[in-house]
Amino acid sequence: MKLSSYTILITYFIASLGYLSVYLVDGVGAPFVAATGALAASSLYFNLKGRKVVHDLLWNILAAAVLAFFLTDYFVLSGSLITAASRMLTLLLSLKLFGLGRNSDYLLVFSLVFFQILAAAASTVSLFFFLLLALFVLSGIWAMIMFTVRKDWQDSSRKELPAVEFGWPFFISVIVVSFVSIAVTLLLFFIIPRMGLGLMDRKTDNPLKVTGFSDRIDLGSIAPFKTDSTVIMRVEALNRRPGLIYLRGSAFDHYDGVSWSKKVKKDALVKRSPDGRFYLKAPGGMESRSLALKILLEPIDTDYIFTSTGAYAVEGNFSNLWAEASGALRLPAPPYSTIEYRVWSNPAPLNDAPASPQYLDTSYIDGTPEGVKIRELAGSIVGDEKDGLKKARAVEAYLRKNFRYTLNPKTDGKKPLEDFLFRSKEGFCEHYATAMAVMLRAAGIPSRVVNGYLQGQWSDLGGYFIVRQSDAHSWVEANIGGAWVTFDPTPPSGVTPAKPSRLFLYLDYMRLKWDRYIIQFSLADQGRLAQNIEGRASGLLAILKKPTGLFRSSTGRVVVIIVLSAAAVSVILSLRRIAGAKRRSKTPDFYIEMTRILKKRGIQRRPDETPLEFALRLNNREVSFITGAYHEQRYGGAGTDKDFMEEVKKTLEGLKNTRR
């Protein structure tokens, strides 16, 4: 068998893979695939005879028609980008099979099939698709080798393709080579460390140590971290709401004099709902006022994730979540790399169920001699106020006014609360929060201490907050009228944190983007990208239906600008081409015409070849004649007398009509 027959057969084989994969795309329809497939099959007859039915000009016209068909299909018939695009690709493929000639034609066929397979990949999960893909890769390698060989033969100026053995031994060796290379690739895929984690995440096996989130924490354990500027997370507010953002970690209900712990452990498993989010409770019809945060959490040695107060939904790449009774959220395991998740919360207090009894647990003050003093102090602050909120505000104001903020309070650690309240009157957030929680309970208000982070530092570069170890904080939540309200009795420390350098902000911003778009880029992101494009396209569709709106929307304006500039560029380019042709008009038209005719047949003069050498190589009567005429006119200054031009024209016609 001749090489040309082989190339045709392999081309049809690959094309058939394209038809099969398009069949897998939703909405394309079996009749369409069958019709175009039959059209393609009929082209086999011409190709085996070596005839090119669809020439360049016709191909351009048909391609334009197919594009028009695509637009109608997309806007009127199917309305789906993938379906319409698949149909367009299939039509183009069927038509291109009638116009095989140059190597670039074959290459176009292969790329069309490749895009068909891509389209199928986007819309099918069929195992059959995997088979198609494997066959495409195999036959693609085979075809590429064959076309390279074919091109080399043509370049070495032999006119006839050699009848080399491209039979079974060749095919089998190609299969072996393909499998070996796929195997090596797989091996590399599995042994090469994942780039993102290996290179950028220094904390993979050395997670950040954080404090405040174990089951039991001693008062004062946060202090050493208040001067640590390591970044814990980055928080982007998707919709800004006034007020500080408190990032809740864990909450505690029991105080034993030196430490807080969780007495009631009633963790509930939260399952992912069909829309991909974890719903903690009903949003209560206040979604429009809710706060949405996007949080990038560095790997830390706790399984808590941080949410804003009043969170009702979380979305992230975790299998499930544990919700504690206090509303704190835990992952099944501490994250081993940076994780990204979104939180929706309603900062307005929701009408929760009445507080459980453990939040009113006053066993500590009732069981110690100084407990009475604490109760008395609480009573004196609250007075005879009846309203819960006013009581809490009074306690908060008292603590804020009468105590001094320091990270090194004078206490021996045995009775830190009493030292703070009655002796040194200085401390930091944990002391303030503890004091307030205990006094609220003494005054009959259910309360708990919450550990977490403050919103941290604003980076105007990326529009996000940088939360560090030093932003660790403790505050109080009190249940007032069935709703949990946040109170922060800690006064400002009086020390304004050093303003970070611009350089740091830039570096942090780059690191965030790297984490986001390189390391964390996932299938979901690809999906989002596709949806975004689809959304834009349908937006455009809506605009196009109402042409007057074209200039009103920004997308419309962009499209108009793009179309106009594309038109301008093409006009400029074609003007330049015309001008260039004029400039080069020293070359007689008939010679350019001959070059064009030969080029269509895949015959081209090498740049370093003189026209005479070219003519001698082709050894064709017409070409020799035209080359002679070209020399006379181009360099000999021969006149353009009628007979001469007539002769040249006739020869050109003869050349055009001869078939190889």
Add this chain to the structure above:
Amino acid sequence: MDYKEVYEKIRALKANLASVIKGKPEAIDLTVTALLARGHLLIEDVPGVGKTTLAHALARSINAAFQRIQFTSDLLPSDVLGVTVYRQADHTFEFKKGPIFANIVLADEVNRATPKTQSALLEAMSDRQVSVDKATYALPEPFMLLATQNPLEYSGTFPLPESQLDRFTMCIMIGYPDEAEERKIIVSSNSFEMTPVVTAADVVKMQSMAEKVRVDDDLVGYILAIANATRRHRGIRLGVSPRATKALYRAVQAHALTSGRDYCIADDIKRLSVPAFAHRIIPAERSGGDGSGQARSIIEDILSGLSVPV
């Protein structure tokens, strides 16, 4: 004389030479081209392939004076140019013209003479005149120097300096004949009878006709592109001089004429670039072999990298 006559005479001249130098149309073509370009020719080849015969045949085909100078190491400039002698009879000095005063001069084994004698040729070649003792004597028209040298034998030779080489329009090789031609050469008689087909005056006319051959601007650009490429090429230490490009221009015009055209085409340039330029460049490293072969392949390399004007 019009172009038709010129083509006719050139064809006769070529046919005459071909009857003696068998199977070497290329060498004949280039020799005639050099003659019409008012140039000089260096024939570089092993002994016995017909270098001297070619020069002889050329001289005899033209009805012109021919001189042969066998260059040896003891040859003196005066042996070439001539000598001033004292005439006792009328007490005057008289200049006795040397063998250089001829139309066709064959300098056989030119690299065997000392540089002093070699350089005696310089003025004759470029200015077509000879200066001896404050007097200047013009050389006859036409004047063409054919020099031969053996590229393989180096002992006892003085390689031609670059300045000398630059004055040869072209350097050609003859090469072995193929088997059939050599068979004819063996069996043919040694002596050959030749009748002149052109006169010296014809040659002068033909030379001036050659200068009128049309060369398109784009083709001049092609010559310049080749020359510039030799000056930039990494494998070349010294590129070609403007004298070389001018020589190629003239040679290209003459070549068009010998091909029966009154206009140049790109093929003329491509064909002549190697014989006109290869002997003038100095390759960066003379890595064994013969340097001229290396230079030729560099020029060919340059040609294959330049696009031809269409």
